[in-house]
Amino acid sequence: MRGIILRIFGILFLSFVSLSSQAETLKAKRFIGYLQKGNFCSTEFLKEFNGTIFSTLSKELYVLNCPVENENLEVKNPYVKFIYAKKLKKQGKTEEAKKLFKEIFSSTNRLDPEIITANAGDTKYLFTPEVLRKKVWIAIKDREFAEAEVYLSFLKTDPFYNYFKGIIQLKRGNYRKAKEYLESSNIPLRYFFLIYVSKEPAEKFFYFRKLLTENVPAYYKKAASVYLLDRFLVGEGGFYRKMLDSIKTLFPKVYRTYRIKYEVINYNYEKAINLIATPQNEKEKVWRETLKAKLGFKSDYSFLIGKKDFYALLLSKPKKVVKEGNVEISNPDIKYLLSNNYCPVISLLDLKSKDIPLALYKCGYYSAALKAAVKLKVKKPLQILYPKPKIFGDDFISLAIARQESLFNHLALSRSGAIGLMQIMPLTGRYLAKKLGDTDFFKEKLFIPEVNYRFGSFYIHSLLKKFKSFPLAAAAYNCGPGNLKKALKNYGKIKTKEDLIIFVDFYLPFKETRDYVKKVSRNLYFYSNLYGTGQEWKSFLKP
Template sequence: MNKLLIIIFLIFVLFISQSQAIEKEYARKFINSLKNKDFCSKTFLELEKTDLREVVLLLSSSSCSKEVVSNLPLPKNPYGKLEIAKALKEIGSEEKAKEIYSEIFKETNSLDEDILTENSGKIEYLFKPKVLRRKVWRAAKNREIGKALFYLDYLKDDPFYGYLLAYTLLKAGKRELSKKFFKMASDTVPESFFFLTYLSKEYPEKFFYYEKLMKSSARKSFKRLASVYILDKFFMNDFGLFRKALELSRVFPDIYNYYLARYYVFNFQCEKLKKLPQSREVRALEEACGVKHFKWKGKTDFYSLLLSPPKKFLVGRKSVFRSLKLRNKGLLELYKNNLCYVISLIDRPSPQNALAQYLCGNYKKGIKLALPFRKKINKYPYLLAVLYPKPSVFENDVYSLSIARQESLFEKRALSRSGAIGLMQIMPKTGKYIAKKLKVSSFKSSDLFDEETNYRFGSYYIHNLLREFKLFPLAAAGYNGGPSRVRRAIKLFKFPKTPKDLILLNEVFIPFSETRNYVKRTYVNLYFYSNLYGKGNEWKIFSRHQQKDSREH
């Protein structure tokens, strides 16, 4: 019986290991079909059962006869789905076509014009209230105000109309009008209280709406976001309202305990930290306060790097770059034939696929595909280069690399909801300010989509902040939350001279959760970039004596 189980296990392992790879013969068949533009043959269509599925379906759906296309499985890509829906409609399978049109219409706004044209005069089946709500929300979030208002016009009798109109107005920059409509919508859509909390200017009014939200039937995700926002707002500014809000946040124990810990430290009550559940943040504050000493092992994070710095890097730098080889013969065949657009459509997570994406410059996808294998760095050292890539424009600027990885995962065309642009997510106003400093004439916001310009501006900004604040974590806080907030934090606390000081400053005196987390993540980035591409010591922001003092206490 045991032998049988072992054989089954080995067959399973063999199947898994083979399924992670693209066979060389499949890659060659694919390449030959590309050269001959033969996308409709049985041999080519059989490749749909391999990791080449997406690109096979896309090429076939745009090239083959309507009969062939109508029999293809649905790809993930909405453009491929659209072609199949069109083919089904043309051969008379209208009900199947409608199902696919509905699916695309629900999942994306990017193909609306095509879908509405294809269904001219018969769009009622598409315009279901639930679908339209989602489309309005998506359009408003992306600041496509005209599109949002167009779909809103079909929801005038819907209970979510006022709420969605308020959200659209908010995204259009009309805050006062937006607030008015959120008030009107709050009776039917309790999530309105979240936005009223955010839009109110006076602290008592903010608390009034926060309390309404927490006692309502609104979704937990909204209550959670509001709790973090409101506790950050009241902390150090109105401790009376802070304590009231803290009681309401008890439904989220992790949030409650973290902000209670911040409160204890700020009010010189560090001994009380011992009574709280021992989360990593609470333990860090205990050690920073001198209440207790912990062993920081098993993680490469902000606290471990500061309180128990590793003596050596995970693997040797040379072994990382020596191992940067595609050993999967199918992926190698595609890469050697400059078929990176094909590689970009392969989604199966595997170390070799992650490496292929990295070699093709698909850094964001490479990072995401490599993450599940992070604990196997010793087996696949090249994954460190994939997880912490270095686009050539950055040269060996480890500070800008650490920022850009957190900001955009090196997505050149990244555009945030707030309007930040490019690799280093620079706001247009900040871009104009830097352009003046660098004496760049005729600057336009769209210039920030150029990777060299974006890097030049972002690098100038982070290095300026480094010159002012000396320590990279403080410069990173300035990059994310604005330098004035960092100056205020230093004034309230003091300039951090030890790792413990830095932990206290960041956890207690930096006002916003987003910035505190940003500091932690970019500092970890700096550790890896320093060891991979720098001198190996840029992350060592305190002297050896100070590090030793931190460990002894």
């Protein structure tokens, strides 16, 4: 959050660009002029850029540099909001300041020392049970368990105390203690987590039935249903059928999908085909035709012609990727900023112009460009959606993985602790370090793009050599080689494309992995077509 301040003040020292009468109407040029002069405190500055792509940035500069008099300014950046609150407090606008302090304190743990110091002697209003619960949950999601315990210590008499203690232990991998705390809690959602920490199928099913009776969001009930159905699909037929009976009316679509899966996993292909005689979506069409092929009947995949999803890549002729020529930026303000290398300014603009993703891409801010393109629904040029950072060279395999793992953000840190471009877990990093002869490994090195790419590339390519197929290697990258081996043992040898479809959709044990395999396979197709010969992806999609 403070990085924004450093970038803003870095702009102040950019080389002077004289204002010409022809470009006087450009908001961008006038904005840069304000930056160079440091003149942010006039009401004209705020008014001139209100409602433009510079609106948020101008307000932040105003708050950071000027004696704020208008308490109705809306700022989003937590650090800027903190500065705003401090200034309001100094002006004697105590209630307005407290409101902002509480908003920040409730939404992030990153500014806690500053907020507590700014409210020294008057922090009681911050430490309410409602706010503290949010603080604990934020810390848990960030895997800052020691911090979560500190805030939880203020909630010892709160109904959520044992509930949060249980979740912390779960996240730490101590399932026995997690279960003890969760069982002693009265929070209805405890059953959702008890399903995960319980070992025995009967116990998992017991807590699931309890969860269904509680007034909790349907999302949790559905997520638990999918988790248990995947868990019981192989080897727990009795509980699987009970699960299906439990959700038949509650989640009919989930019921239908897993009813079909049950027949397939038990080799009742004809029954499965009858269940999807009238497919409800494209996936069911694929299943029907794939199962027909397994029975020796003629299949019709014509409905996939021209598409580019996982099924079309395997079973049909995918639509050709059209490489766009040089796409120009039309917005004169963004064009001006880019041509004068004001990339830090572009990265801070409001997302009000569809030229911003392209400008960010040309600046080399690939992660920001990709996110902006998705948010603004910008699909051209395709290079924005499938960027190729230099560090990857022509390693299309690693590009396909990294795009899905981190959107090319080398500082990415997942909730599970995966790090960097290719989201490598510290334990895996240590294993790869030994393989690659890195005797000075420590987990923070995974934030270094060159290190992360070298480790991740070695790992995915070694999995590819081991499993002989990109979709299988990608599955192993996501859920672990051990889980993939178990799934392969249950299915048997994959000989045909139909085998691969059935294996991915019916035998991979996690929904996340099933979705992951399809997404990275599609990524590989686009990288091959955009930057290669358009043929590289084919060999890796063959079983």
